[in-house]
Amino acid sequence: MSAAAATEATLTSQEYIKHHLTNLTVGEGFWSWNLDSLGWAVFLGLVFLTIFRSVAKKATPGVPGKLQCAVEMVVEFVDGSDKDTFHGKNDLIAPLALTIFVWILLMNAMDWVPVDLIPWLISLATGMDMADIYMKPVPTADLSTTLALAGGVFILIIYYSIKVKGFGGFMKELYTQPFGHWSLYPVNFLLEVVTLLARPLSLALRLFGNLYAGELIFLLIATLGLYQLPLHFIWAVFHLLVIPLQAFIFMMLTIVYLSLAHEDH
Amino acid sequence: MNINATIIGQLIAFVVFVIFCMKFVWPPLMAAIEARQATIADGLAASDRAAKDLELAQEKATAQLKEAKVQAASIVDAAKKLEAKIVEETASKAQVEKERILASGHAEIETERNRVKEELRAQVAVLAIAGAEKILERSIDAAAHSDILDKLVAEL
Numbered sequence: 001m002s003a004a005a006a007t008e009a010t011l012t013s014q015e016y017i018k019h020h021l022t023n024l025t026v027g028e029g030f031w032s033w034n035l036d037s038l039g040w041a042v043f044l045g046l047v048f049l050t051i052f053r054s055v056a057k058k059a060t061p062g063v064p065g066k067l068q069c070a071v072e073m074v075v076e077f078v079d080g081s082d083k084d085t086f087h088g089k090n091d092l093i094a095p096l097a098l099t100i101f102v103w104i105l106l107m108n109a110m111d112w113v114p115v116d117l118i119p120w121l122i123s124l125a126t127g128m129d130m131a132d133i134y135m136k137p138v139p140t141a142d143l144s145t146t147l148a149l150a151g152g153v154f155i156l157i158i159y160y161s162i163k164v165k166g167f168g169g170f171m172k173e174l175y176t177q178p179f180g181h182w183s184l185y186p187v188n189f190l191l192e193v194v195t196l197l198a199r200p201l202s203l204a205l206r207l208f209g210n211l212y213a214g215e216l217i218f219l220l221i222a223t224l225g226l227y228q229l230p231l232h233f234i235w236a237v238f239h240l241l242v243i244p245l246q247a248f249i250f251m252m253l254t255i256v257y258l259s260l261a262h263e264d265h
Numbered sequence: 266m267n268i269n270a271t272i273i274g275q276l277i278a279f280v281v282f283v284i285f286c287m288k289f290v291w292p293p294l295m296a297a298i299e300a301r302q303a304t305i306a307d308g309l310a311a312s313d314r315a316a317k318d319l320e321l322a323q324e325k326a327t328a329q330l331k332e333a334k335v336q337a338a339s340i341v342d343a344a345k346k347l348e349a350k351i352v353e354e355t356a357s358k359a360q361v362e363k364e365r366i367l368a369s370g371h372a373e374i375e376t377e378r379n380r381v382k383e384e385l386r387a388q389v390a391v392l393a394i395a396g397a398e399k400i401l402e403r404s405i406d407a408a409a410h411s412d413i414l415d416k417l418v419a420e421l
Contacts, residue, residue, distance in 0.1 A: 095287035148271075
């Protein structure tokens, strides 16, 4: 953006990118909070819940309105994905999948907001210099957010594994697979724990990696001056694919992992 | 890109959002969708039933129409038979009547003829007497010759 060029003329490209990839943080060490990630995540979650709750309150089994139709399409899509993959009876998984899908979709969609737009608006409103404004509006490009989501899913995986198979059953599963012989139980345990931990880690890192890289490319494009316009457009169009796809993958893998946790071997 | 306390905040937000969604968003939406699905299924079943009913009704109507045609044909037949019978009866009655009228006519004619014959006979007797009187004039005594005249009259 031209405003960026004017205010940050003194910054090199490297510094510009680094500046934009720094969160608005308060606190020290581990006990620091990324206010931008938290704020946008909570705001977008509230947007999702407000819209869906307002539709749910007025939901009629008769002829639905247009908003209700749209919401029902999303709900049916998630419900269909859930029923295709998970065959047990569980009242949590479908709403969990819906929350994950829509919330992540909205958080990912923040990637489309031009990288300097929000800092520029803040500087217009407060008179602060843009170099002093730290604002990373894509919560899913923050590893803390994606790890929190994947961690929530991981807790549920453990919870349902123990609930369905019992603690003994869960331990047996960890020790006796894939090799049946007792002498290989430690090897089994190592392999299974790696498999188990790889699930939330891959969930978190996949989402974070995609969105962080997307953000980074947007920032690189933003340093190109006038040439950024067509490139920015192309990259934004490409994100029509990336943004829903990543939300869908996260949702789908959550359902798959939880249905695996329900399966008794 | 450090992991910091943000993860705790995000986890809390995540849990709260999922619980809210599970309690207040998913059930009413699902209920509405399922209720509508049930309504549509009922409607489709009802239309199926109606189509079947219509088919049955049409079959019934066709059968009734056929039956009515058969009945009509039999009624027409019966009517024709009755007509023929009535014509026949009437003709025979007319015949009888004709014969009766003819017979009575004949009888009347006979009676009349007999009466005329008597009359004529009487008059002829008178004429014969008068003629004989004219021919014979005084020579014949009516009283003396009445037996001959009577015989003549009887012969006429």
